[in-house]
Amino acid sequence: MNINSNYLNLQDSYLFSTIAKKVVEFTQKNPGKKLIKMGIGDVTLPLAPVVVDAIKKAADEMGVQSSFKGYGPEQGYAFLRDAIKKYYQRKDVQLESDEIFISDGAKSDLGNILDIFGLDNTVLIPDPVYPVYVDTNIMAGRKVLFIDANESNGFLPLPDETIKCDIIYICSPNNPTGAVYSKSDLKKWVDYALKNDAVILFDAAYECFIKSEELPNSIYEIDGAKDCAIEFCSFSKTAGFTGTRCGYTVVPKSLKRQDTMLNKLWLRRQTTKFNGVPYIVQRAAEAVFSQEGQIQIKNNLQYYSENAKIISDTMDKKGIWYTGGKHSPYIWLKCPNNMKSWEFFDFLLNNIAVVGTPGAGFGKNGEGYFRLTSFGNRENTLEAMNRFSSLF
Amino acid sequence: MNINSNYLNLQDSYLFSTIAKKVVEFTQKNPGKKLIKMGIGDVTLPLAPVVVDAIKKAADEMGVQSSFKGYGPEQGYAFLRDAIKKYYQRKDVQLESDEIFISDGAKSDLGNILDIFGLDNTVLIPDPVYPVYVDTNIMAGRKVLFIDANESNGFLPLPDETIKCDIIYICSPNNPTGAVYSKSDLKKWVDYALKNDAVILFDAAYECFIKSEELPNSIYEIDGAKDCAIEFCSFSKTAGFTGTRCGYTVVPKSLKRQDTMLNKLWLRRQTTKFNGVPYIVQRAAEAVFSQEGQIQIKNNLQYYSENAKIISDTMDKKGIWYTGGKHSPYIWLKCPNNMKSWEFFDFLLNNIAVVGTPGAGFGKNGEGYFRLTSFGNRENTLEAMNRFSSLF
Numbered sequence: 001m002n003i004n005s006n007y008l009n010l011q012d013s014y015l016f017s018t019i020a021k022k023v024v025e026f027t028q029k030n031p032g033k034k035l036i037k038m039g040i041g042d043v044t045l046p047l048a049p050v051v052v053d054a055i056k057k058a059a060d061e062m063g064v065q066s067s068f069k070g071y072g073p074e075q076g077y078a079f080l081r082d083a084i085k086k087y088y089q090r091k092d093v094q095l096e097s098d099e100i101f102i103s104d105g106a107k108s109d110l111g112n113i114l115d116i117f118g119l120d121n122t123v124l125i126p127d128p129v130y131p132v133y134v135d136t137n138i139m140a141g142r143k144v145l146f147i148d149a150n151e152s153n154g155f156l157p158l159p160d161e162t163i164k165c166d167i168i169y170i171c172s173p174n175n176p177t178g179a180v181y182s183k184s185d186l187k188k189w190v191d192y193a194l195k196n197d198a199v200i201l202f203d204a205a206y207e208c209f210i211k212s213e214e215l216p217n218s219i220y221e222i223d224g225a226k227d228c229a230i231e232f233c234s235f236s237k238t239a240g241f242t243g244t245r246c247g248y249t250v251v252p253k254s255l256k257r258q259d260t261m262l263n264k265l266w267l268r269r270q271t272t273k274f275n276g277v278p279y280i281v282q283r284a285a286e287a288v289f290s291q292e293g294q295i296q297i298k299n300n301l302q303y304y305s306e307n308a309k310i311i312s313d314t315m316d317k318k319g320i321w322y323t324g325g326k327h328s329p330y331i332w333l334k335c336p337n338n339m340k341s342w343e344f345f346d347f348l349l350n351n352i353a354v355v356g357t358p359g360a361g362f363g364k365n366g367e368g369y370f371r372l373t374s375f376g377n378r379e380n381t382l383e384a385m386n387r388f389s390s391l392f
Numbered sequence: 393m394n395i396n397s398n399y400l401n402l403q404d405s406y407l408f409s410t411i412a413k414k415v416v417e418f419t420q421k422n423p424g425k426k427l428i429k430m431g432i433g434d435v436t437l438p439l440a441p442v443v444v445d446a447i448k449k450a451a452d453e454m455g456v457q458s459s460f461k462g463y464g465p466e467q468g469y470a471f472l473r474d475a476i477k478k479y480y481q482r483k484d485v486q487l488e489s490d491e492i493f494i495s496d497g498a499k500s501d502l503g504n505i506l507d508i509f510g511l512d513n514t515v516l517i518p519d520p521v522y523p524v525y526v527d528t529n530i531m532a533g534r535k536v537l538f539i540d541a542n543e544s545n546g547f548l549p550l551p552d553e554t555i556k557c558d559i560i561y562i563c564s565p566n567n568p569t570g571a572v573y574s575k576s577d578l579k580k581w582v583d584y585a586l587k588n589d590a591v592i593l594f595d596a597a598y599e600c601f602i603k604s605e606e607l608p609n610s611i612y613e614i615d616g617a618k619d620c621a622i623e624f625c626s627f628s629k630t631a632g633f634t635g636t637r638c639g640y641t642v643v644p645k646s647l648k649r650q651d652t653m654l655n656k657l658w659l660r661r662q663t664t665k666f667n668g669v670p671y672i673v674q675r676a677a678e679a680v681f682s683q684e685g686q687i688q689i690k691n692n693l694q695y696y697s698e699n700a701k702i703i704s705d706t707m708d709k710k711g712i713w714y715t716g717g718k719h720s721p722y723i724w725l726k727c728p729n730n731m732k733s734w735e736f737f738d739f740l741l742n743n744i745a746v747v748g749t750p751g752a753g754f755g756k757n758g759e760g761y762f763r764l765t766s767f768g769n770r771e772n773t774l775e776a777m778n779r780f781s782s783l784f
Contacts, residue, residue, distance in 0.1 A: 001558040001589045001649045002510030007657050042462035052455035055672060056448045062636065063444035069635040070434035104496055104667070111665030115531065118394030135664045139507065166393040197393045243461040243671045244454065257393045265399050272527045273503030275496070279635045280447060281670055 006141040013131060015361035019345070026349055036384040038311075038372045039357040041175070041330075043240045045303065047284075048296035051239065054287035058280040069279040074271045076102025076248070080282045083289040084248055093220040095250060099263060101270060102277050102285075105247040106205045106234040111136040112273070113201065113230060113249070114167075116265040121166035126157055128176055128362035128369075130203070133169045142167075150365050155179040155323050155332065159192035168193060170219070171203040173210065176362045176371045177332040178324015183216050190219070193228040199257065200229040205247075208238040208301055210327045226252035230262065237329065239288045239297045246277055246285045304329050307374035307381040314385040318392045329374045332359065336392055344370050352387035398533040405523060407753030411737070418741055428776040430703075430764045431749040433567070433722075435632045437695060439676075440688035443631065446679035450672040461671040466663045468494025468640070472674045475681040476640055485612040487642060491655060493662060494669050494677075497639040498597045498626040503528040504665070505593065505622060505641070506559075508657040513558035518549055520568055520754035520761075522595070525561045534559075542757050547571040547715050547724065551584035560585060562611070563595040565602065568754045568763045569724040570716015575608050582611070585620040591649065592621040597639075600630040600693055602719045618644035622654065629721065631680045631689045638669055638677045696721050699766035699773040706777040710784045721766045724751065728784055736762050744779035 019039060027035060061067040075081070081097040088095050103109045114136055123137045127146040137144050145165060149155040155177040170189060172181040181189075193200050202219040210217050219225045234247035251263040277285075287293045312325030315333055322333040335344035341358035348354045359369030374381065411431060419427060453459040467473070473489040480487050495501045506528055515529045519538040529536050537557060541547040547569040562581060564573040573581075585592045594611040602609050611617045626639035643655040669677075679685045704717030707725055714725040727736035733750035740746045751761030766773065 001591060002512055003650050003652050003654070003657060004508050004510055005650075007508065007660060008652075010660065044457070044460070044462065046457045046460040047451075047454045049455060052451045055451040055454075059439075059444045059447040059451070062439045062447075063441060065436070065438045068436070068438040068632075070436065070632075071634045104669075107667045108665060116396050116399065118396055120394055132664060139661070139664070199393055240460075240462075242463045242667075245667060245670045258395050258397075260395050260400075262395070265395060268399060268402065269531070272524060272531070273500060275499045275634075275637060278637045278670060278673055280672065 004139065006139050009138050010135055013361070015358070019355065019357070022345070022349065023355055026353070030353070033353045035353045035355060036376070036380045036387075037355045038376055038381070038384055039355045040373060040375055042242050042375060043237060043304075044375050044377065045240055045300045047240055047244065048288070048293060048300065050287045050290055050293040050296055051284045054283045055280050058283035062279065072276045072279055072282070074274050074276045075267065076100070076277060077279070077282050080286050083286050087289055088218060088220070091217055091221055093218050095220070096253065099250055099252050101249045101251065101266065102282060103247045103249055103274075104245045104277055105236060106203060106232040106249075107132060109232055109247060109249045110201065110203065112269065113266065114140055114142075115269050115273075116262060117167060117199070122164065123167045123169070124163065124165035124198075125169045126171075127364060128155075128359060128366035129169070130171060130175045131362070146363070148365055149177065149179075151321065151334065156181055156185060158185060158188050161192070164196060166196075166198050168198055168200045169203070170200055171205070172216075173206040173324070173328040174330075175203075175206065176330055176357070176359065176366070178328030178330035179332070180210065180215050180327045183214070183222060186216055186219060186222050190222045190224045190228060194224055197257070198228065199255070199262070200225075202229050202231045204231055204233045206237055206328055207233060208297075209305065209329055211305070212327065215327060220250070220252070226254045228255065230255070235285050235288060238301075239285075239293075240300060241285070244281060244284060246281050303378070304374045307376065307378060310381050310385055311372050311374060314388055318389065320392070325374075331372045331374070333370050333372065335368050335370050338368070341367055341370055348388075351391060352384070354384045354387060396531065398531050401530050402527055405753070407750070411747065411749070414737070414741060415747055418745070422745070425745045427745045427747060428768070428772045428779075429747045430768055430773070430776055431747045432765060432767055434634050434767060435629060435696075436767050436769065437632055437692045439632055439636065440680070440685060440692065442679040442682055442685040442688055443676045446675045447672050450675035454671065464668045464671055464674070466666050466668045467659065468492070468669060469671070469674050472678050475678050479681060480610060480612070483609055483613055485610050487612070488645065491642055491644050493641045493643065493658065494674060495639045495641055495666075496637045496669055497628060498595060498624040498641075499524060501624055501639060501641045502593065502595060504661065505658065506532055506534075507661050507665075508654060509559060509591075514556065515559045515561070516555065516557035517561045518563075519756060520547075520751060520758035521561070522563060522567045523754070538755070540757055541569065541571075543713065543726065548573055548577060550577060550580050553584070556588060558588075558590050560590055560592045561595070562592055563597070564608075565598040565716070565720040566722075567595075567598065568722055568749070568751065568758070570720030570722035571724070572602065572607050572719045575606070575614060578608055578611060578614050582614045582616045582620060586616055589649070590620065591647070591654070592617075594621050594623045596623055596625045598629055598720055599625060601697065601721055603697070604719065607719060612642070612644070618646045620647065622647070627677050627680060630693075631677075631685075632692060633677070636673060636676060638673050695770070696766045699768065699770060702773050702777055703764050703766060706780055710781065712784070717766075723764045723766070725762050725764065727760055727762050730760070733759055733762060740780075743783060744776070746776045746779060
């Protein structure tokens with residue numbers, strides 16, 4: 001019996017555990033001080049009333065024999081896939097329902113999708129990055145190359161024609177930097193993927209924060225993307241589903257490699273290793289797309305966006321370089337006075353009792369940068385930025 | 393770009409699609425006849441009232457900021473893991489909470505667990521079998537050996553000392569045969585696994601149908617099992633959760649291979665590729681273990697068991713050989729008059745309008761056998777068995 005020895009090549013992440021440890025130490029030393037946490041990547045506003053009602057209605061259905069639902073389709077109920085199909089049409093993206101797969105979240109699918117690809121593929125991942133992209137490929141033993149995201153390219157790297165790769169990760173709006181690709185820059189990635197027979201894994205989990213009609217919410221707004229890209233999205237940030245678990249993955253039927261439809265491979269993977277998302281959760285997700293649901297979730301998104309503006313306005317006033325904040329809940333700032341990421345973390349914690357996330361935790365290019373998030377409440381965000389302003 | 397070419401080695405299963413096609417043809421030719429379906433492996437009774445109430449209460453919590461839950465622990469909330477730990481104690485099995493991982497169902501975990509094992513392991517699977525065991529290993533390119541389950545061993549094969557293998561699948565009570573291992577026979581498998589440095593993947597999804605104190609509900613009732621076995625269980629059949637999705641996997645901390653704790657590898661897998669089960673579903677599962685919940689789900693299980701008895705009594709009366717039915721919702725019968733599985737399927741459909749599942753669909757040793765299930769309603773089960781009795 002051999003274990004999967006690739007697991008031994010994984011690096012333990014100490015990012016969030018180190019933050020937690022430092023926070024505990026600070027609190028013990030400073031029992032009276034009010035700590036404001038701006039490092040968290042999780043939503044805080046409750047589920048919208050239409051969503052709560054949909055869950056309760058679905059629960060009642062499940063309690064009555066005539067409306068009880070057993071096994072559902074692994075790829076999701078038609079009512080939800082059709083609602084998502086219609087949602088894509090707002091940006092003129094035409095999908096078929098069987099190109100949409102309902103899942104328990106983008107994180108699961110971003111990891112599981114790798115099942116359908118050979119182990120000998122080379123993977124290209126921007127640095128800094130959401131650590132899951134890297135770890136899931138190390139687990140499978142794939143070769144990983146990094147492409148530099150940095151201040152000179154606005155943390156939006158473009159393809160390097162000298163690099164050969166097979167699988168490309170793009171996250172836009174980006175976690176952790178909040179940077180968003182324009183249509184023309186995303187087109188460069190699509191062209192590069194098509195030329196190299198590569199597949200783009202496009203993480204659109206933060207698309208709901210985009211406020212400009214001009215910026216792409218979906219990679220399928222780009223010509224040619226249906227022949228080279230799989231898109232992952234989620235209700236986690238859109239509708240506060242981080243604890244309710246629902247997402248979706250789009251695998252266009254025109255996307256083929258080695259004469260095989262990837263849609264067919266993914267369907268086979270899901271029907272064999274997955275049994276679908278709870279009926280009550282799919283009804284909850286459907287409610288997000290109702291007229292009332294759209295109004296309610298947009299109010300919540302607006303609240304987070306206003307927090308983000310409070311943060312980015314402060315950076316503007318202080319002349320601190322940053323990305324994100326406008327079409328993203330994240331503000332990725334350059335640490336003032338050339339401080340390193342952890343140095344700046346300690347500086348904020350010890351001087352103004354504000355907790356953020358050191359950029360160095362997301363890759364080597366994150367060193368010297370820092371992530372603040374807009375998922376806290378208004379009062380705390382305002383207070384944190386007042387304290388911040390007093391420092392510089 | 394290479395796809396995972398192992399997927400091309402998968403055989404398409406035509407079992408349930410062929411059944412569906414034959415049923416449609418029959419219905420079109422015989423519009424007046426009442427068809428009774430006894431092939432389905434899905435529950436039909438609604439969720440218990442305590443479960444419905446728990447979902448609605450949790451939904452209300454999610455709608456209020458102070459009780460809203462975002463990301464939960466990937467391995468499940470303590471309240472549910474502690475309830476499961478307590479459930480195991482009824483049979484004197486002592487687990488620690490961090491040996492229990494909450495999942496969205498046994499099917500997902502039975503597939504995903506393979507992530508932590510090397511690709512060069514040899515897998516031993518009984519035939520006939522739940523097709524997911526075979527397909528998930530073919531997808532990874534592992535070598536699969538089969539061990540014969542048949543009438544002579546009561547569809548409960550014992551280890552063959554001449555066979556070397558690394559991963560062993562055992563499902564007891566079995567799907568599709570309903571046969572249940574005794575403690576002494578299961579001990580032979582545990583001893584064999586320990587001797588061969590193998591790991592047993594024990595599928596206990598049907599344990600709730602066991603009525604005898606003497607039969608093992610969990611492999612951990614067997615000495616030594618914590619050093620060689622991972623156990624998978626589910627609320628699907630226990631509490632009608634096939635459409636609500638919750639299960640659990642036990643990876644004992646004493647289970648090591650190549651000096652590595654499999655518990656630690658599985659935790660790493662789950663924290664990287666999974667984001668936990670919905671809070672509302674975990675509260676629903678917790679309610680199953682309440683005093684009221686246990687009474688309500690036992691009523692449902694009793695209902696199915698009475699159906700199973702109606703079926704097995706009929707087989708007894710007609711002198712038809714079968715396994716299952718007593719500690720299982722499945723009755724696995726030998727087709728009368730030496731009919732083949734599909735021949736018997738057509739015979740039942742055309743003569744008494746009863747639909748079952750041909751055993752041949754579960755592997756070569758299923759040929760000549762047939763599966764009937766007790767998940768239908770009482771009236772239909774009685775009527776089907778009356779019709780059946782008139783035939784033989």
